[in-house]
Amino acid sequence: xxxxTQIPAALSVPEGENLxxxxxxxxxAIYNLQWFRQDPGKxxxxxxxxxxxxxxxxxxxxxxxxxxxxGRSTLYIAASQPGDSATYLCAVWGYGQxxxxxxxxxxxxxx
Amino acid sequence: NAGVTQTPKFQVLxxxxxxxLQCAQxxxxxxxxxxxxxxxxxxxxxxxxxxxxxxxxxEVPNGYNVSRSxxxxxxxxxxxAAPSQTSVYFCASTLPGNxxxxxxxxxxxxx
Numbered sequence: 001x002x003x004x005t006q007i008p009a010a011l012s013v014p015e016g017e018n019l020x021x022x023x024x025x026x027x028x029a030i031y032n033l034q035w036f037r038q039d040p041g042k043x044x045x046x047x048x049x050x051x052x053x054x055x056x057x058x059x060x061x062x063x064x065x066x067x068x069x070x071g072r073s074t075l076y077i078a079a080s081q082p083g084d085s086a087t088y089l090c091a092v093w094g095y096g097q098x099x100x101x102x103x104x105x106x107x108x109x110x111x
Numbered sequence: 112n113a114g115v116t117q118t119p120k121f122q123v124l125x126x127x128x129x130x131x132l133q134c135a136q137x138x139x140x141x142x143x144x145x146x147x148x149x150x151x152x153x154x155x156x157x158x159x160x161x162x163x164x165x166x167x168x169x170e171v172p173n174g175y176n177v178s179r180s181x182x183x184x185x186x187x188x189x190x191x192a193a194p195s196q197t198s199v200y201f202c203a204s205t206l207p208g209n210x211x212x213x214x215x216x217x218x219x220x221x222x
Contacts, residue, residue: 031207043214043215045213089154098156
């Protein structure tokens with residue numbers, strides 16, 4: 001059974017810092033991995049989707065990498081801003097399975 | 112293009128009452144799913160559907176019923192509401208192997 005973990009559970013950084021969020025999964029047989037953002041009391045907003053054949057995806061200040069063999073993905077946020085404060089979730093879609101979500105990393109960017 | 116829509120946004124039920132949470136998508140996605148999100152438990156899959164007329168159970172299906180008569184709609188029925196079903200419910204849709212899109216959620220309280 002696929003299990004997804006995220007480290008750290010919470011992170012507080014000053015504005016302007018570059019930061020890395022980590023996602024690990026136990027079964028490397030995946031179709032893709034998706035990063036989401038969730039603001040308090042809101043739904044999930046898709047940030048980046050990485051197919052299993054890809055190594056990384058970029059969108060603006062966000063860069064996500066995927067190392068399928070080691071079961072890891074990282075989300076890099078450059079020049080963090082207070083508006084980046086949210087919970088970040090990763091989810092993997094595995095062969096013969098559905099999406100499995102990690103517990104999330106709660107990010108606070110302090111002005 | 113409305114994406115994934117959910118109604119209602121908020122609902123309060125008494126124990127034993129039944130209700131249907133509505134979900135619709137206009138992206139012609141084959142795959143639709145229902146999740147519940149609880150503090151400390153993350154997102155858990157309730158039921159999913161890979162196409163009209165085809166549904167299956169997820170991780171936490173007890174107390175819920177689904178049907179899929181059209182590609183667009185995937186309602187979730189609570190048969191006899193219990194306080195343990197107090198949660199935030201999210202509907203999602205995707206084409207298999209592609210980006211998953213989420214609705215805004217329904218916040219349900221069962222008294």
